[in-house]
Amino acid sequence: MAARTVSARTFAAVGAVAVLVAGLSACASASDDKDPEHRSFAFQGDTLTIDADDSALEIVAADGNRAGEVEVTRWFQGSVALGSDPEVTWSIDDGRLKLRTRCSGVVADCATKHRVEVPRGIAVTVKTDDGSVRAQGFRDALEIRTADGSVRVSDSSGPLELHSDDGSLRADVSSRRVNASTRDGSVRLELGAVPDLVDTRSDDGSVTVDLPRATYKVSAESDDGSVDVSVPRDDASSHEVTARTQDGKVTVRTAN
Template identity: 70%
Template sequence: MARSVPARVVAVSGVVVALVAGLAACGATAHDDKDPEHRSFPLQGRTLTIDSDDSALEIVAADSNKAGTVEVTRWFQGSVAVGSDPKVTWSMKDDRLVLREKCSGVVADCSADHRIEVPRGVSVKVEDGDGSVRARGFEDALSVHTADGSVTVTDSSGPLDLKTGDGSVRVSDVSSRQVKAQAGDGSVVLELGSVPDRVETRSGDGAVTIELPRATYRVTTETGDGSVDVSVPRDDSSSHVVSARTGDGKVTVRTAN
């Protein structure tokens, strides 16, 4: 004779299924946090490393009212139906700002955003495990590496080193002389306002588009599967070097209108 499933087990299973379905229908978003937290962290030197495991980041070079401080605003929404309560932490040690999110369980749904205001004159390095990164206003070196998420940089003039494992890279309103941009799976778009000394771009799977001021460039292109369109003036002896490579996608190097 077949054994019957206890009614309590069936009821609990039904609740879990309902919770999963409910969370899937309306996932958490940090934008729903109407009461964000704010904190100031002291910064002694001229460099800052931002170490984040799972958060969207907005990083701004700003004239801070407090000299030598990094101002951080945090938005967070999260729920865990079966498991430990979700938690976010932030801390600064030396020149390293560490942002962490703990959100695990049978039914877990969390979302975090951070806005980080950095004093001008500070070089910034970003290490993000999962999340998009937006940065603007930097006159000093900026390095952004994220495993999963788009990278967007605007209104900057310092050297740029940008990399994402899965997502697009977009640079606009930038006068940097040195630009390195890499996307494992996504497009790369650069719109440069000043003649650069060196530009290196690479995409594993996505189009590469570089828009440059009028000048003569030494251009190298490569694509595994896609067309190539180079319309800027070219000279193999030029000191302005541009490299555009993609495994699968179109390569465009053109003069800005």
């Protein structure tokens, strides 16, 4: 009889979890949050570090922001069953904006997105563990590092560094110096100004570099894939381009 009682209780528990999972089967999306939170953070310094653990990020250089203030908008959607309530926090200290999401339990489904508006004249470094990053409008130095997520940069002209352990990299910029590397993902750069230095690498993915018409010193290699370089080449050129991948096609060409 005892064995039958335990079996019944186990079945009931499993059934309860199944119901909860079914209720959360539609994954949370931060965009479902129709009432995002806003906050202004006082900031003094030349470089802002954005440190996020689990959030999609949109980083914008904003002309309209008041000097000494960083504007942040946060969207959050999610729920936890059989666990502690989710928690999202934000703070700034010593030039570091920390964005944190805590969401854990037997059944947990959360999504967070942040939009960070940075005044002109401030260099930005972004470090995130999990989440895509989009950035636009930067004239100052921009560095983005993500452990897991794609990176997209547009309408920027300052020095650019992009690094991802697992994610594709895309940039449509006029930066004179670009360094882009990923362990797993493709890389595509579209440059609107003749660069001084481009260094782009992928361990597993194609690499494509579109350049303005000029003569370049080019080093292009693929361990397992074709290499197509169609820009004018001169090893004495001061415009240096390196494009390498271990597995994938490498293309260096003049933009249309």
